[in-house]
Amino acid sequence: MTGDQAGPGAWAARRLREVLERDGDPDRVRRGRVYAEQGAVSRLKTQPGEVTARVAGSRSVSYRVGLITALPGAEEWQTLARALGSQPVFRAALLAGGFPPELERVFEVVGLRLLPGGLGDVVVSCSCPDWGDPCKHAAAALFVLARTLESDPLLLVEWLGRPRRELLADVRRAARSPAESADAAAALAEPEAPGVAEPDPSGGGPAGFWRAPHLPDPPRLDGAPPAVAIAGPPPAADDPDPADPGGDDPAELLAPLYQRLVRPGGPDARE
Structure with missing residues (x-):
C-alpha cells in the first residue's frame, strides 16, 4: 500500500523492512524479497512469541520459518494499558482501529519494545540447509x-503475547479508573520547566534596586585585580546636577542611567 491507501500500520511495516535491509545479508535479502513478491510464503501465522510461515524454495519442498521474540510480563502489559488508557488520543485511535507511530514511544516509556531494534532482537529459524541469518526464506x-x-x-x-481483544479491554478499563489513569499520565508527562521567581513589588523603583542584597564576589584569579564593588544609594532627586555627580563613585555614575530606565516610557520617553 502506498500514498492515500497506506494502512494504519504502514509506518511499522516500513520500520521492519528497514531493520531487515540494514542488518541482513544484501544478497539473501534481495532474493527473499523476490520470493515474497512471487507468493512463495504461505500459512503465515502469528502466535504469542513466534510468527511461523511456510516458504517454497527452489526445490520441491517448502521450509518452515520461525521468528521468535521475547514476551513481556503481565505487569508490564497492565502498565502499558494504564498508560494508553490515560491518553485520550492514543486510546481513541486504538479503539477506532488506528495505530499512530507515537504508540512506539509509549511502549518505550513503560519499558516495552514494540518493534525489534535489529535482527539480533529476533531469533530466526528455518528448516533449510542455509545457515544465513537470515536465510532467503x-x-x-x-x-x-x-x-x-x-x-x-x-x-x-x-506477536508480543497479548491478544488484541484483551489489550483493548484493558485500555477501556483503565480509562474508567481515574486514579490509575492519573498516575499513568503523570508518569508519561514531560517534566515542567523550572519556574522564574516573580519580582517583589515592594522592592520596586530606584530605591528598591539599591537595597537589593549584594552579589557574591567572583572567584579571584592569581594576578587579577580586585573586583570593583558597587555600593551606596543613588544621589538624591534634588541634587543640583545629577547628570554630573562630580565624583568617581560607580553608584553615583550609574544613578542617572537607572533613573532613565525606570522612568515611565523608558529611555526614549519624552521629557
Missing part, C-alpha cells in the same frame, strides 16, 4: 509479515 517471511502489518498492525501486539 526467513527474509521472505519477514517481508510478508511487514506487508501484513500495514493493514493489521495489532499483529505486533499478538
Whole structure:
C-alpha cells in the first residue's frame, strides 16, 4: 500500500523492512524479497512469541520459518494499558482501529519494545540447509509479515503475547479508573520547566534596586585585580546636577542611567 491507501500500520511495516535491509545479508535479502513478491510464503501465522510461515524454495519442498521474540510480563502489559488508557488520543485511535507511530514511544516509556531494534532482537529459524541469518526464506517471511502489518498492525501486539481483544479491554478499563489513569499520565508527562521567581513589588523603583542584597564576589584569579564593588544609594532627586555627580563613585555614575530606565516610557520617553 502506498500514498492515500497506506494502512494504519504502514509506518511499522516500513520500520521492519528497514531493520531487515540494514542488518541482513544484501544478497539473501534481495532474493527473499523476490520470493515474497512471487507468493512463495504461505500459512503465515502469528502466535504469542513466534510468527511461523511456510516458504517454497527452489526445490520441491517448502521450509518452515520461525521468528521468535521475547514476551513481556503481565505487569508490564497492565502498565502499558494504564498508560494508553490515560491518553485520550492514543486510546481513541486504538479503539477506532488506528495505530499512530507515537504508540512506539509509549511502549518505550513503560519499558516495552514494540518493534525489534535489529535482527539480533529476533531469533530466526528455518528448516533449510542455509545457515544465513537470515536465510532467503526467513527474509521472505519477514517481508510478508511487514506487508501484513500495514493493514493489521495489532499483529505486533499478538506477536508480543497479548491478544488484541484483551489489550483493548484493558485500555477501556483503565480509562474508567481515574486514579490509575492519573498516575499513568503523570508518569508519561514531560517534566515542567523550572519556574522564574516573580519580582517583589515592594522592592520596586530606584530605591528598591539599591537595597537589593549584594552579589557574591567572583572567584579571584592569581594576578587579577580586585573586583570593583558597587555600593551606596543613588544621589538624591534634588541634587543640583545629577547628570554630573562630580565624583568617581560607580553608584553615583550609574544613578542617572537607572533613573532613565525606570522612568515611565523608558529611555526614549519624552521629557
